[in-house]
Amino acid sequence: MGGRAIIIGAGQAGAQGAAxxxxxxxxxxxxxxxxxxxxxxxxxxxxxxYLQGELSADRLYLRPPAFYEQQKIDVRLGVRVxxxxxxxxxVETDRGDTLPYDKLLIATGAPPRKLTCQGADxxxxxxxxxxxxxxxxxxxxxxxxxxxxxxxxxxxLEVAASARKAGLDVTxxxxxxxxxxxxxxxxxxAFFEKLHRDQGVDLRLGAGLDHFExxxxxxxxxxxxxxxxxxxxxxxxxxxxxxxxxxxxADLRIANGVWTDEYARASDPDIYAxxxxxxxxxALYERRLRLESVPNAIExxxxxxxxxxxGKVVYDAVPWFWSDQYDVKLQTVGLGEGADRTVVxxxxxxxxxxxxxxxxxxxxxxxxxxDPAAFAISKRxxxxxxxxxxxxxxxxxxxxxxxxx
Amino acid sequence: xxxITYIEHSGKEHVVEAExxxxxxxxxxxxxxxxxxxxxxxxxxxxxxxVYVDAAWADKVGKPEAMxxxxxxxxxxxxENSRLSCQITVKKDLDGLxxxxxxFQG
Numbered sequence: 001m002g003g004r005a006i007i008i009g010a011g012q013a014g015a016q017g018a019a020x021x022x023x024x025x026x027x028x029x030x031x032x033x034x035x036x037x038x039x040x041x042x043x044x045x046x047x048x049x050y051l052q053g054e055l056s057a058d059r060l061y062l063r064p065p066a067f068y069e070q071q072k073i074d075v076r077l078g079v080r081v082x083x084x085x086x087x088x089x090x091v092e093t094d095r096g097d098t099l100p101y102d103k104l105l106i107a108t109g110a111p112p113r114k115l116t117c118q119g120a121d122x123x124x125x126x127x128x129x130x131x132x133x134x135x136x137x138x139x140x141x142x143x144x145x146x147x148x149x150x151x152x153x154x155x156x157l158e159v160a161a162s163a164r165k166a167g168l169d170v171t172x173x174x175x176x177x178x179x180x181x182x183x184x185x186x187x188x189x190a191f192f193e194k195l196h197r198d199q200g201v202d203l204r205l206g207a208g209l210d211h212f213e214x215x216x217x218x219x220x221x222x223x224x225x226x227x228x229x230x231x232x233x234x235x236x237x238x239x240x241x242x243x244x245x246x247x248x249x250a251d252l253r254i255a256n257g258v259w260t261d262e263y264a265r266a267s268d269p270d271i272y273a274x275x276x277x278x279x280x281x282x283a284l285y286e287r288r289l290r291l292e293s294v295p296n297a298i299e300x301x302x303x304x305x306x307x308x309x310x311g312k313v314v315y316d317a318v319p320w321f322w323s324d325q326y327d328v329k330l331q332t333v334g335l336g337e338g339a340d341r342t343v344v345x346x347x348x349x350x351x352x353x354x355x356x357x358x359x360x361x362x363x364x365x366x367x368x369x370x371d372p373a374a375f376a377i378s379k380r381x382x383x384x385x386x387x388x389x390x391x392x393x394x395x396x397x398x399x400x401x402x403x404x405x
Numbered sequence: 406x407x408x409i410t411y412i413e414h415s416g417k418e419h420v421v422e423a424e425x426x427x428x429x430x431x432x433x434x435x436x437x438x439x440x441x442x443x444x445x446x447x448x449x450x451x452x453x454x455x456v457y458v459d460a461a462w463a464d465k466v467g468k469p470e471a472m473x474x475x476x477x478x479x480x481x482x483x484x485e486n487s488r489l490s491c492q493i494t495v496k497k498d499l500d501g502l503x504x505x506x507x508x509f510q511g
Contacts, residue, residue, distance in 0.1 A: 042446040044445075044446060044448065045446070059427065059431065060446075062434075062446075063434065063437070064434075064435050064436075064437065066437065067437055070437065294444065294445065294446075295444060295445075295451070298444055322445065322448060322450040322451075324448060329448075329449070329450065329472065331450060370472065371475070372472055372475040372476045372479075373475040373478060373479070376452070376475070376476065376478065376479030377479070379479075380479075
């Protein structure tokens with residue numbers, strides 16, 4: 001199949017989409033636009049090894065430059081697509097160039113939510129999404145002093161761990177009454193709260209931000225309670241919002257992200273979307289999902305690429321996530337929302353355990369701490385919509401493998 | 406630079422020169438070896454960079470740590486000589502290393 005495929009966004013989903021188009025036999029032009037200066041790269045190390053200076057930027061690149069040449073993928077970096085002209089089937093860049101497409105993939109990601117309070121634009125207030133963001137934050141970790149993290153999600157807690165490792169004083173303020181409230185159960189929250197406090201993090205829960213102070217650069221953060229916390233840097237990790245502006249302006253359907261059907265197709269037969277920017281119907285969970293994760297970006301982009309090349313592949317993967325903090329690896333499979341029962345296996349004090357979330361016996365999700373066996377087994381059980389015996393599950397003598405039929 | 410040979414499931418061989426300090430997975434990705442997906446980018450979180458270490462190299466490469474071993478348990482067709490290539494660091498000692506790729510990843 002030929003013609004031209006255009007990909008908007010050169011992140012994990014964009015790069016995979018391009019590779020999968022070729023794998024599926026698409027032999028037309030592929031043009032991929034990326035706003036950033038770097039070729040497609042992995043973002044997870046930006047809050048960990050790369051931030052800590054242990055990895056060079058070229059080790060983040062998903063594929064070598066030769067890959068794009070060999071596969072005849074025209075990667076145009078530092079270029080923003082400004083408009084999608086659906087009627088003319090073309091895109092227009094911020095430089096005024098217009099390029100027609102036969103198939104279009106929107107993979108624009110989900111940039112961090114920005115704060116608008118007083119002082120939010122002071123130098124010293126950081127966000128983390130790109131290599132440039134991580135490069136800007138790294139000197140603050142070298143300088144010492146206190147960093148305040150706003151928001152105790154994955155990004156906030158990973159940066160807290162990196163900053164402690166670098167010897168900084170770290171305060172984390174979180175509006176909710178527990179950490180990772182949006183993505184994990186109470187047992188996991190309690191575990192990470194203890195972990196960070198044991199590592200010397202000053203963790204404040206139920207704590208709201210009011211504003212920042214500083215003359216020419218950040219000097220302090222002021223809480224809603226009036227408390228003033230002196231600091232030399234702030235990292236804001238309060239979630240991400242799908243980049244849907246282009247799709248909205250093109251009058252595509254939006255549903256917490258660019259709406260797609262089970263084939264990763266948007267509300268236009270020639271336009272597809274994948275990754276953080278999009279939402280898709282999940283047969284497994286019987287609702288629409290928008291996921292912010294690398295595995296989702298990769299798997300959904302594989303489906304989009306195959307279907308753009310004329311295939312008819314359905315996307316219904318089991319969501320999974322991971323996070324590394326200090327010597328702890330959290331691996332999550334599935335989504336625990338709607339659980340009516342949780343079962344803990346193993347010993348949180350030994351830093352190796354798993355939490356199993358059930359709904360009327362059916363396994364919905366598992367959070368595994370330093371326990372890849374629980375992670376791997378539950379992935380199969382969840383995909384097969386398995387009803388598990390909670391009693392057997394809670395019994396430490398039960399071999400997990402016996403749960404797989 | 407140490408040489409590493411990757412043998413695809415089909416038997417096709419790829420010999421690459423790899424920089425010391427990077428992982429056997431990274432060397433494969435850099436050299437576009439098909440059959441190593443490495444979805445998590447080397448975080449030992451996904452088991453999609455599974456390889457079989459050639460018997461002659463087993464001792465030099467060594468055994469997996471506990472986390473890796475558990476991940477391997479659930480890789481496609483794990484064997485005694487299975488490793489996650491993201492957890493093997495390229496070094497002078499491993500010049501000439503031979504690894505074989507499974508039929509599937511993940």
